[in-house]
Amino acid sequence: DIVMTQSPDSLAVSLGERATINCKSSRSVTSISNNRNYVAWYQLKPGQAPKLLIFWASTRDSGVPDRFSGSGSGTDFTLTISSLQAEDVAVYYCQQYYGDVTFGGGTKVEIK
Amino acid sequence: QVQLVQSGAEVQKPGASVKVSCRTSGYTFSIYDIKWVRQATGQGLEWLGWMDPNSGNTVYAPRFHDRITLTRDTSINTAYMELTSLTSEDTAVYYCSRGPRNGWQDYWGQGTLVTVSS
Numbered sequence: 001d002i003v004m005t006q007s008p009d010s011l012a013v014s015l016g017e018r019a020t021i022n023c024k025s026s027r028s029v030t031s032i033s034n035n036r037n038y039v040a041w042y043q044l045k046p047g048q049a050p051k052l053l054i055f056w057a058s059t060r061d062s063g064v065p066d067r068f069s070g071s072g073s074g075t076d077f078t079l080t081i082s083s084l085q086a087e088d089v090a091v092y093y094c095q096q097y098y099g100d101v102t103f104g105g106g107t108k109v110e111i112k
Numbered sequence: 113q114v115q116l117v118q119s120g121a122e123v124q125k126p127g128a129s130v131k132v133s134c135r136t137s138g139y140t141f142s143i144y145d146i147k148w149v150r151q152a153t154g155q156g157l158e159w160l161g162w163m164d165p166n167s168g169n170t171v172y173a174p175r176f177h178d179r180i181t182l183t184r185d186t187s188i189n190t191a192y193m194e195l196t197s198l199t200s201e202d203t204a205v206y207y208c209s210r211g212p213r214n215g216w217q218d219y220w221g222q223g224t225l226v227t228v229s230s
Contacts, residue, residue: 001174040216042157049207049220050149050157061218093157097215100173101147103157 002026002096006104012112019081021107023094028074031098038098041070041079044106045090053092054079086111114138116208116221123227129196132224134208141189142166144210147217148182148193152204160206163191164213198228 003026013019029038037057042050052061054070057077067082081088089111094104119133134146148160161172163182170182181194191208206224209217 038214042217044151044157049222050209050217051220052216052218055216055218095157095216100171101159101162103149103159106156 002029002099002102004094004096004102004104006094006107008107009105010108010110012110013081013084014112015086016083017112019084019088019109021079021092021094021109023072023077023079023104025075025077025096029096029098030073037073037077038096039070039072039077040095040097041068042093042095043088043090044093050093081109084109084111114210114219116210116219118206118208118221118224121225121227123229124198125230126199126228128198128228129194130198130202130226131192131194132206132208132226134191134193134221136189136191136210139210141184141186145213146182146184146191147209147211148206149209149217150204150206151223152201155204158204160193165191195226198226200228202226203228 005024007022039057041054044050053064053068058070069080071078091106091108093106115137117135122130124130142165145162147162150158159173163170165184179196184191209220211217
């Protein structure tokens with residue numbers, strides 16, 4: 001299995017400031033044939049279903065605010081919230097779908 | 113609009129089985145795979161497997177392959193997840209979702225809490 005390691009486990013950011021979450025895969029999840037990065041990011045709030053934010057590592061899903069962005073390739077990926085809003089308090093998960101699907105351990109984002 | 117509506121909470125005894133349903137609407141059932149994920153309290157997301165609603169073909173996460181069965185009823189656009197030989201470690205919220213083959217999950221059900229307790 002491809003192991004996805006997220007960091008940090010939690011972070012506290014002031015409103016309006018940047019939040020950065022990292023995800024490292026145990027082997028490359030970038031396809032040589034199509035040059036696509038098989039990574040998605042999800043947001044989980046208590047009592048709610050997960051919400052897709054990003055797929056192909058950097059493509060925002062429909063309706064996702066543009067303060068959310070994804071980047072990276074190979075084994076290193078990042079989710080950035082450019083200006084944290086109160087409604088962004090949640091746990092964020094990366095996922096790889098290159099091999100058998102696996103998730104990172106999650107990063108809890110709070111307001112400082 | 114796309115909706116996935118799951119069956120209600122379940123309480124099962126150790127050793128029993130549970131079957132969760134996922135009724136879909138708002139899109140063509142056969143076009144997207146149905147994918148299942150669970151989250152135990154205080155834990156992260158865990159992949160269970162997926163099913164092609166068109167063919168019924170399934171792929172299961174290795175650690176569940178001998179206990180999980182994914183099925184569907186195309187006449188009512190509904191998918192099912194059955195998990196057998198339950199233990200307390202199977203206590204979790206189970207989610208169905210849809211998504212493209214070998215891809216992400218864009219719409220999710222509301223989740224079904226399964227509690228395993230004697």
